[in-house]
Amino acid sequence: MILNIFTDIHNKLLEHMSGGAAHITELILIAAAYLGIFAILGLLLVWLERRVAGFFQLRLGPNRVGPFGLFQTIADALKLVSKELTGTVKADSMLYRTAPYFVITTALMALSLIPFSHEIQAFDINIGVFFLISVSSVGVLGIFLAGWASNNKYSLIGGMRTGIQMISYELSVGMAIVTMTVLAGTLQISEIIEIQKDGWLIWKGHIPAIIAFMIFMIAGTAESNRTPFDLVEAESELGAGFHTEYSGMNFAYYFLAEFVNMFIIASVAVILFFGGWLSPFGITDTIPFAGLFWFTVKVIGVIFIFMWFRWTFPRFRIDQLLTLEWKYLLPVNMVNIVLMALIVWLGLTL
Amino acid sequence: MSYFSDIINGTKTLLTGMRITGKYFFVNLFTRKDVITRQYPDNIDTLKMFDRYRGEVIMLHNENNEHKCDACTLCEKACPNGSIEVIGDKKINPETGKNVRFLVKHIYHLEMCTMCGLCIEACPQNAIAWGQNYHNTAYDRSKLTKVLNKPGSKIVPGLKG
Numbered sequence: 226m227i228l229n230i231f232t233d234i235h236n237k238l239l240e241h242m243s244g245g246a247a248h249i250t251e252l253i254l255i256a257a258a259y260l261g262i263f264a265i266l267g268l269l270l271v272w273l274e275r276r277v278a279g280f281f282q283l284r285l286g287p288n289r290v291g292p293f294g295l296f297q298t299i300a301d302a303l304k305l306v307s308k309e310l311t312g313t314v315k316a317d318s319m320l321y322r323t324a325p326y327f328v329i330t331t332a333l334m335a336l337s338l339i340p341f342s343h344e345i346q347a348f349d350i351n352i353g354v355f356f357l358i359s360v361s362s363v364g365v366l367g368i369f370l371a372g373w374a375s376n377n378k379y380s381l382i383g384g385m386r387t388g389i390q391m392i393s394y395e396l397s398v399g400m401a402i403v404t405m406t407v408l409a410g411t412l413q414i415s416e417i418i419e420i421q422k423d424g425w426l427i428w429k430g431h432i433p434a435i436i437a438f439m440i441f442m443i444a445g446t447a448e449s450n451r452t453p454f455d456l457v458e459a460e461s462e463l464g465a466g467f468h469t470e471y472s473g474m475n476f477a478y479y480f481l482a483e484f485v486n487m488f489i490i491a492s493v494a495v496i497l498f499f500g501g502w503l504s505p506f507g508i509t510d511t512i513p514f515a516g517l518f519w520f521t522v523k524v525i526g527v528i529f530i531f532m533w534f535r536w537t538f539p540r541f542r543i544d545q546l547l548t549l550e551w552k553y554l555l556p557v558n559m560v561n562i563v564l565m566a567l568i569v570w571l572g573l574t575l
Numbered sequence: 576m577s578y579f580s581d582i583i584n585g586t587k588t589l590l591t592g593m594r595i596t597g598k599y600f601f602v603n604l605f606t607r608k609d610v611i612t613r614q615y616p617d618n619i620d621t622l623k624m625f626d627r628y629r630g631e632v633i634m635l636h637n638e639n640n641e642h643k644c645d646a647c648t649l650c651e652k653a654c655p656n657g658s659i660e661v662i663g664d665k666k667i668n669p670e671t672g673k674n675v676r677f678l679v680k681h682i683y684h685l686e687m688c689t690m691c692g693l694c695i696e697a698c699p700q701n702a703i704a705w706g707q708n709y710h711n712t713a714y715d716r717s718k719l720t721k722v723l724n725k726p727g728s729k730i731v732p733g734l735k736g
């Protein structure tokens with residue numbers, strides 16, 4: 226078991242209080258910290274998206290509030306907080322109010338698994354990758370319920386599209402991850418990273434790993450509901466899709482969760498393919514917390530690719546979406562798993 | 576097999592698209608060369624409107640404070656919403672002895688104008704034209720009612736009358 230700052234906190238707390246109380250305090254502290262991370266991540270990523278979008282479209286993006294417009298999203302968030310929470314009369318009130326929390330809770334649970342560096346990982350169980358896949362599929366429920374409970378035809382269509390899209394692309398994401406776990410031979414996230422000390426998995430697994438990476442990126446974009454897979458929101462057809470009826474903070478929850486989900490998917494890509502917090506060729510492995518830097522750099526790199534997709538490709542039609550998944554990605558994925566298994570079996574890894 | 580060529584072609588075209596947008600991104604990130612954003616009001620001194628811009632109707636005056644309007648009121652009649660009021664008067668020209676019309680006030684209501692340009696097309700003397708001023712807001716409605724002929728201005732001598 227690696228020694229991380231969470232065990233340090235645990236030991237510190239144990240000096241001052243009994244076991245049970247220490248445990249609960251620890252949980253509360255870590256939960257608060259992760260809520261903070263969630264908010265900051267969301268706001269930063271929204272800012273990044275807007276700046277990047279600006280440059281892609283020959284604009285400048287927000288550049289007025291604070292240095293480089295960094296505080297623009299904070300100002301926007303403040304505006305959203307101060308807004309009235311409106312709702313429809315005929316909405317299924319209970320589901321309508323709880324739906325945003327499904328999305329946030331699952332995003333937070335998935336976030337707890339992400340190792341930001343050697344020292345920072347809140348929850349490191351031996352079925353980490355499996356837990357991650359299962360938890361992130363619950364998030365769909367939030368979108369689905371929002372679409373259903375709003376009692377609005379646009380929301381409903383948006384929600385239904387989510388169902389179709391998630392069932393399809395969950396498969397590809399899962400199978401791309403399975404391909405990589407065949408190579409890694411473990412489901413525990415910290416171990417997957419340990420294994421990559423002598424070479425990142427995308428290098429070790431060469432051809433099938435690169436194919437898996439491409440599939441993961443495509444399906445990951447679909448998982449996070451981003452263009453070109455944003456049929457769920459599809460501004461030009463559905464108003465705002467599943468969150469048409471949400472205002473103020475309830476809307477902001479969806480908005481932030483979408484960006485945090487993108488971060489989670491990018492982190493999974495970094496963990497599975499690019500060695501997580503490991504530095505390239507182990508150049509800074511001895512410096513504590515240097516992992517945080519490398520992890521951030523890599524994740525931002527992957528996120529940039531997602532943004533590049535978004536500002537390049539037009540939106541799919543629903544039939545094209547399904548064709549892509551069931552006729553192309555899935556068969557390629559299946560062949561790829563077999564290929565990876567053969568390569569591991571024959572010892573052809575690099 | 577069209578299945579595999581589809582995959583290869585699809586990937587190729589996607590990469591072509593990404594190359595194009597990627598070029599835009601990096602060129603703009605490092606040089607800001609092609610950025611089309613105009614940062615109003617920072618550039619207020621250098622900002623110039625393009626020729627076709629319809630800011631407001633103005634009356635052209637030359638350097639001797641002379642305009643070409645002879646108060647024929649064609650612009651007033653051409654305006655679909657009555658934004659123009661031409662006030663003219665008559666006096667005897669001492670040289671020719673003829674009774675001629677001259678312009679007293681050319682009143683223009685910017686607050687009602689739809690920038691349709693019919694008045695400018697109707698003017699036989701080309702006395703009025705489009706101005707490029709874009710700072711047209713005012714706190715008081717009456718500020719938008721303007722007299723287009725400058726104080727003390729006369730018609731260009733010899734033009735008519």
Ligand code: SF4
Nearest residue numbers: 654688689691692694
């Ligand atoms: S531009 Fe059109 S609306 Fe405006 S004053 Fe001329 S004729 Fe009237």
Ligand code: SF4
Nearest residue numbers: 644645647648650698
């Ligand atoms: S501006 Fe032109 S159309 Fe209008 S009254 Fe003067 S000369 Fe006639």
